[in-house]
Amino acid sequence: MPTATTGEARVQIDAAPLSVYQLISDxxxxxxxxxxxxxxxxxxxxxxxxVGARFWGHNRLGVIRWRRDAVITAAEPGREFSFTTLNPKGREETLWRYQLRPVGGGTELAESYRFLWCSIASRIAELPLPRDKQLRRGIQETLERIKAVAEQK
Incomplete structure (x- = not known):
């Protein structure tokens, strides 16, 4: 059954990697x-x-709402911030990763996701929804918004 498995987008930001990291890691x-x-x-x-710190992410897609536990897997100021979402039974589902690279006087920020596991129920629910396209569009939108905030500081 089709399901989104990986995706990535990048953006150039006119701000130092450490400044960008401080935004995305909060x-x-x-x-x-x-x-x-x-x-x-x-x-x-x-x-x-x-690394190891936990948080809840509250999500919505139209009228559907859900919450996921997440655990931070990398926290390297100015270089990388990543976390893995967990299903209600504690199984790792998706790895979300932000990588920062100095470029000129600014930063190239890449956001990516990789599905580690997806339940059959979730895969079936995704059949009528273009989840892969939606996630890819979402990470590009997220990066553009981060860029706008980072360049205002």
Whole structure:
């Protein structure tokens, strides 16, 4: 059955990698630029990005709403921020990764996703929805919004 498996988009930002990293690693800001994740909140007393820190991502797609646990898998200031979403039973589902690279006086920011596991029910639910196109469009929109915010600072 078809399902989105990987996707990536890139953007050039006129801001230093560390400044961009500070934005993307503050998960409480994600709702400001993601078309799907409208709110995120730290769990277990975490307040900043660190490997192993957990958070909830609150998502919506039309009238459908859901929440996913996520655990940070990389937190390298100015270089990489990534996390894996977990299904309700704790199984890893999707790896989301932001990679930063200095380019001239700014930053190339890449956002990518890779499905690690997808339930049969989710695959069936995706049959009438162009999930792959929607995710790819979403990451490009997210990057453009991050760029706008980063270049205003």
């Amino acid at each position: 998960i409480t800001l994600m709702g400001e630029w993601s078309p799907e994740c409208y709110r995120s909140e730290w769990l277990d007393g975490a307040t900043t990005a660190a």
